[in-house]
C-alpha cells in the first residue's frame with residue numbers, strides 16, 4: 001500500500017455558529033489525484049484552507065508525511081511541499097508574469113502582500129531557474145516579461161499554477177482551476193493536470209465541473225454541509241444515493 005502523504009483527522013472549522021467543516025477525515029496517498037466536490041457552501045475551500053494553513057482548525061489534525069502540521073503558518077506549510085492555487089485568482093496584475101512566478105519560487109506565497117512582492121523581485125539564479133522551469137512547464141515562457149494583467153484569463157490560470165509549481169511541491173492543491181474556462185480550455189486543463197500527476201505530483205482538486213473531476217480523478221471526496229458523505233472512486237460516487245440527494249435541486 002502506498003504511504004499516505006496527507007492525513008486529515010476529524011478536521012473541524014467553525015465560523016461563529018456555522019460549522020463549515022465538520023469532523024472530516026480522509027487521506028491522500030503519494031501520487032494520487034483526488035477530487036473534492038460538493039454543493040455550494042459545502043466546505044470545500046475551507047477544507048483546502050485548513051490543509052494549507054490559510055485558516056486555523058477549530059479542532060482536529062492535519063499530518064503531512066507523518067508530521068503534524070496543524071497550526072503551522074501557510075508559508076511554513078508551503079515550504080514543506082504543499083502548494084495551492086486560489087478560487088479567485090491571486091495574480092498580481094501589475095507585476096510581470098516572471099515576477100508573479102518568482103513569488104512562488106522564493107517560497108513567499110502566503111506571506112503578507114508586501115513581503116511576498118519583495119520576495120518575487122529577488123532574482124537569484126536559483127529563483128530565476130525555478131521560475132523559468134515552472135513557466136516552461138505551463139507554456140508561458142514567451143510571455144515571461146509581459147504584465148500579468150495583459151494575459152488572457154485562461155492563461156492567468158496557468159500562471160497561478162506555475163507559481164505553485166515554482167515552489168517545487170509534492171502536493172498541489174487546485175481550487176476550481178476550470179472556473180471560467182470554455183469547453184476546449186477545460187479539456188486542455190484536464191490533460192495538463194493529468195500530466196502533472198503522471199510525472200509523480202500528488203494533486204487535490206476542488207472543482208464544480210463534474211465531467212472534469214470524474215474523468216481525471218481516481219478518488220472523489222464529497223462534502224455536503226461541512227460533512228464528508230462519500231469517499232470513493234468516481235463510478236461509485238456517481239451512483240451513491242447520498243451524493244445524488246446532496247445535489248438534488250442544486251444547479252451544478
Ligand SMILES: Nc1ncnc2c1ncn2[C@@H]1O[C@H](COP(=O)(O)OP(=O)(O)OP(=O)(O)O)[C@@H](O)[C@H]1O
Nearest residue numbers: 015018020038039040041042043044045046047087
Ligand atoms: N471566513 C469566513 N467567515 C464566515 N463564514 C465563512 C468563512 N469562510 C467560509 N464561510 C462559510 O463556510 C461555509 C463553507 O464555505 P466554503 O467556501 O468552504 O464552501 P465551498 O464548498 O468551497 O463553496 P463554493 O463551492 O460555493 O465555493 C459557507 O457557509 C461559507 O459562507
